[in-house]
Amino acid sequence: MFKRIYINNYKCLVNFDCQIDNINLFLGKNGSGKSTVFEVLTAMQQFVCHGGKTEAVFKTESRTRWQKLNCQDFELEIENEEGVCYKYQE
Numbered sequence: 001m002f003k004r005i006y007i008n009n010y011k012c013l014v015n016f017d018c019q020i021d022n023i024n025l026f027l028g029k030n031g032s033g034k035s036t037v038f039e040v041l042t043a044m045q046q047f048v049c050h051g052g053k054t055e056a057v058f059k060t061e062s063r064t065r066w067q068k069l070n071c072q073d074f075e076l077e078i079e080n081e082e083g084v085c086y087k088y089q090e
Helices: 036-050
Strands: 002-008 016-019 073-080 085-089
Touching: 002 036, 036 073
Parallel strands: none
Antiparallel strands: 002 016, 002 073, 073 085
């Protein structure tokens, strides 16, 4: 089960840190990043599970426009049935 997702410098998300629980509700105005969170999860799946290339999955134009940073940060924390937590950073 997902426990946490961290996204930095991806579209409208800067230092976005979300703790995930059994039930979650994403609410917000249009353009606030709700769909972007799920877009990042899909991109990470393509990158990790399907061997996608970094440049193809995380394109330069996906960086936050108002920042001049060249790197993007992504983290996932996943917990298995035994309570062991795994962390993936890219």
